[in-house]
Amino acid sequence: MKTESKRQLVVEDLHLSYGTNPILKGVSMTLHPGEVVALLGASGSGKTTLLRSVAGLEQPYQGKISIGDTVLYDSAAGVDLPVEKRSLGLVFQSYALWPHKTVFENVAYGLRLRGTSASEIETRVNEALRNLGLGALAARLPHQLSGGQQQRVAIARALVYNPPVVLMDEPLSNLDAKLREEARAWLRELIVRLHLSALVVTHDQTEAMAMADKILLLNAGRIEQQGTPEELYSRPQTQFTAEFMGSNNHLPGKVAQLVDGRAMLEGEGWRLWGMARGDLKQGDAATGIIRLERTQIANGASENRVRTELVTGMFLGDRRENLFKLGGLRLRCYGTTPASGECWLELPRDALWVFPAAA
């Protein structure tokens, strides 16, 4: 346990602003060794700023950042370790390879600065390049590499001096959509294989869920919710989290009844039971949210079912997506066979979340 906490990254109540514009409004988080934490959020949520603050590239004005016993930043104690003394690995979104250095020299630079002997540099750089499948490219210049290769050089460069934590700023965003899914699996495998502790910034919830052990969802400089990917996806505490993590149907209505944590949502010509979230009172306006994949076509009237009319169907390859009409509402659901005419849709009550309508 002692060695574990030695390399644990802890951020406590971090505040940062650009001029009068607050970017981080008190963020706290912990990254345990061997864990991958994803910082997820829309642009402007502060996720990249948080990552860059850990690296020392941004200047917070309050809070504390430490790795094990080493304090990187502490506003109260007046500690602010310069970037180069923090010994972290950072993979830039743009990769930021030095165009005038070869692949080998890009990776070796961190070791050279640490006064490593030439023979050891040779061994370690080649090992890092081999680990990333770049063995044959050592003598190339960055502009002679493909985007995927550049990304791997950037990762090798950040790993070669064994930093306690690797920071990655949107590591996959510069790759093509197709390549991205492969790279995601490859990166996850690499992190697990090398037992890395990684803090990864991303704006893509699928990427975050696929790569991370824990997700921090940021919203306007605050943590909206944190937890395992399953928790965020299946048990969102706020409407923001529910919306951000998946594709949903929205049912605006009114709370008709409240019984032990369940709420009955009422709209024009329909009534549905769902899980009450947040502060709800009878008669309040509320929004029902349900994941698309939990909405199902049913074979007849029953509890928590609504009668709808098919508008159109779309073939997506592995499944179909159907669009239904319920009065003025549109509901989508997946199916495997073409639907037609009038359909009953089931919205299971433990999958339907009822959130208070935004003020």
Next chain:
Amino acid sequence: MASARAFSVPRTTVVAITVLVIFMPIGLIFWQSLLNAPFFNPHHYGIDAYEFIFEDPDFWSSFGNSLVISAGMVLIALPLGAALAFLLTRTDLPAQRWIEVLVLIPVFVSPMVLAFGYVVAMGPVGFYSLWAKSLFGDVPWNIYSLASIAIIAGLTHVPHVYLYSSAALKSLGSDVEEAARVAGANPLQVALNVSLPMTMPALFYAAVLVFFLGFELFGLPLVLGDPEGHLVLSTYLFKLTNKLGTPSYHLMAAVAVCIVAVTFPLVLLQRWLLKTAGKYVSVKGKATRQKLLPLGGWKWVALGLVTLWLFFTIVVPLSGIALRAFVEQWGEGINLSEVLTLDNFRGVFDQPEQVRAIINTLVIGVIGGALAVACYTAIGLAGHRQRGGVARILDYIVLIPRAIPGLLAGLAFLWIFLFVPGLKELRNSIFSVWLAYTVVWLAYGMRLISSSLLQIGPELEESARTVGASGRRVLTDVTIPLIRFGLLASWLLVFMIFEREYSTGVYLLTQGTEVIGSMLVSLWGAGAIDQVAALSLINIALVAVGLAVALRFGVRLHED
């Protein structure tokens, strides 16, 4: 290509005229250099002219002086310009906004004016020299030595290096520097291992540019080199006439070819460097807010050095001229308050040719500048979005005039106007000077225009084509409206360049074609110091108006 066909006739005309105005003068110079006498006299072909100048020790000493001065300029301007760029883009140096503006002044003030300013300020009986003498009992410098010429030329070319290196430093994505910091490099190591190597192509380009400008130098060595007889290639060429007493055009042409033989490869080298420098840009990062390097107490030292440089390159020559323009005479033992006068300006306005020079300078700057921009735009549009050979040829031939110093271009145009039938009438009009100016500054103007054109996304024009506009309509409805602010800015810059130009008009100077620049050269030769001072001050005022307008409207004063 359909658009090519739609434009065929106007495009061909533009290209043909461009080729003609570029190749006529340069061809004439080459041809003349291979004759044994001026081409309008009886002559035969031969290399007599080259033999003559190669046997003349003065030619070799001026060639050597040109080399020494150019090399000295690079040695002085490169480190200072790079350091200045670093201070202004990467550190918290105070008063940056002011310095950025002041730095550009030497670029826009005529070298002839600057040189004259140094003579009246720091010459043997200059204002500053006499003040120094009263302090130290002796004048501790001699501005007429070869070393002084190199130092003054070097210091006044610092802005050229500054412009290119600061552009390179600004376009350098901060992420590559941050990556080095994260890898464990301290700020000094980042500067040495990342920033400097990555700006190397720009620095090398600037070095070649300054060396090239050193070879073209005319005003400074003409004024400062005269008293001690230091000649450089351009002044050697200028003095050839006096040397022999007869029009020795074949000798001048041979010297001209020798100069072009040095400058043209330099121009090609610059172009090649510019292209290879682009390679580094392909791996460009996201521009994030740059953290400025805190200089601490050193910032006052740095500010002091920058101020000292500004004082020497701007305050000294300009204050010298300003003072000299308002005194009757100046020398040892003269009390400033007793000799103050406005007579110098009365003298200028009493002379019809000097009044004409002022009017002509204004006309050539304002109207001629607009016409020149129109011509450059026509050439730019002729090559716009064309992939064929014509565009590539245009791309290269517009560089040729860059290699021909203005003095030579003026000479070549003089010959054309004298001996091409039908042009003689235009020789005595300001048109001849305008044409020479426009051709001499073609490469500069084309870069202004093409940087505007490059900012238009091709899809804006393509969408106009798809909704049904012809190639011509796309130009008038989309392309030209989109670059109109760029064109206005170019007009302003060309105005300032034309106000400042002096060497191109020297050989074209006659009744009717006077401009301030060439008048200054002529009056300086005649020793009319009072009028040189007054005209110089008027010239500075004209450039200052252009500069003020440019700053007021936020025009970028550099084409990169």
